[in-house]
Amino acid sequence: MTSTNSLRWLNLLGLVIALVLNSLANGLPLNGKTTGELSDMYPNLFVPAGFTFGIWALIYLMLIGVVIVQFRSSSAPWVKRIGLWFFISCLANASWIVAWHYLQVRLSLLIMLLILGSLLLIFLRLRTVAAADGIERWLVRPAFSVYLGWISVATVANVTTLLVDEGFDGGALSPVVW
Incomplete structure (x- = not known):
């Protein structure tokens, strides 16, 4: 069992790794193309509009807040409930960026499923305690x-991308249906 203090530092490390890789992905850009340019290589009707990716700013700001408050609270029982799953989700997030930027669509989907599973476990573990304190209720959850x-939406988009990458055209189904 990992101590609360170790979990706090792993959470910080994981988030920093995810933030750095995501920044490099578009700043360099990683493998010569931005994340959006890569997405455009797989035309389909499910890809969210470009402006919706601004949700990442909110997600990362909230996660930075979570990591900060875990250090400010002496007990923070939610840190133990989350366990290593946040750290795992952060490493998977960074790994997804690398797989995606190097056109490993199948691998990126497997990694996306790991992110989804990690976040689902976190969500369920946080919901098991009825009386959450203010920080947990208003920031962490x-x-x-x-x-x-x-990530639920992104997983569907990743599946759709894999289908496009594999040459699936919907067969008898129109693009709107599939």
């Missing part, structure tokens, strides 16, 4: 709820 919601 909403942060992971928004993140899980977006």
